[in-house]
Amino acid sequence: MTELDALDARLLLLLSDEPRLGVLECSRRLGVARGTVQARMDRLERRGVLGGFPPEVDLAAIGYGLTAFAVLEIAQGRRVEVAARLAAIDEVCEVHATTGEGDLLVRMVARSNADLQRVIDEVVDVRWVRRTSTSIALSTPVPPRVRPLLERVATDAGTDPIPR
Amino acid sequence: MTELDALDARLLLLLSDEPRLGVLECSRRLGVARGTVQARMDRLERRGVLGGFPPEVDLAAIGYGLTAFAVLEIAQGRRVEVAARLAAIDEVCEVHATTGEGDLLVRMVARSNADLQRVIDEVVDVRWVRRTSTSIALSTPVPPRVRPLLERVATDAGTDPIPR
């Protein structure tokens, strides 16, 4: 319920930039007491805002240099089953259920074109998948990020002109 | 040798499960010397496989509960310009350039339907954007993950089973 305050946002930003920073360093950089940082982090975790610090693994660096997206159209009412089967494919890294033209949006990776072919085939062959449309990711001009939103909170602080 | 060996994979898996683990704990769990873990981590970082430990921020927990995807068709040769303008929109969290029907795949978040409307308008109004097709994410059956691929390496490549 409680809004994120500016200190929370600054803390998250700081951690985004230098995730290895310890609590002590954070407190120094933010200009607050160590206990405060500790309390804020605990609270953020308890609220579910800060999920943890998962290691960032670069798939490209371990051979999976290709990324592709597939939009799947599936049989009515089979979303759960299809999602489960997609989840069983190692190369499927993300699935969203969506409104609009397709029903599922799938992100997958592969080692080579031939490998991608195999993965796509595997996805397409999933039962109840009616129609698919796949695209290969050529580049990623904006990699996954949350920074801008945090920055807004960190500076704006109180005011909240955005509808809820 | 770009290949990841079984120990590397097990280390990454371990860190995926419990990112806060220190080097010492890792060495204990993996059954190797501390120096070994330290060396492996350094090597993984130097190779770019392990990017770091960015904090995982749950946007839904800070009010941005809606996620939407947009496929943009843009004017020939304007990819860079369009991407730059998209990057300037805070709510745009990810952009990929793709082959296929669309040219750009955009992921964005918003606080409410009205807010989403505003964000979409902002994206659509970007110059050189010809046609767009947006979908709202209703759920995420498979959240972003790399685990299955690591597991494959951890078992395939080595003789060791997965640690306790």
Next chain:
DNA sequence: GATTCACTGGGCAGATCGTCCAGTGTGGCG
């Protein structure tokens, strides 16, 4: 046989961690 390399196991000083605690605003409320 000699060399290189990764791993082991140990030891060191210094930094950090989790956890306490008293003291200081600051706000809400009877």
Next chain:
DNA sequence: CGCCACACTGGACGATCTGCCCAGTGAATC
């Protein structure tokens, strides 16, 4: 107006971990 709950400060404690060093072992390479 006093009282209380709450958050932050600044300091302290011992336990733990870190970064770094080193000698020794085994395997693979030259």
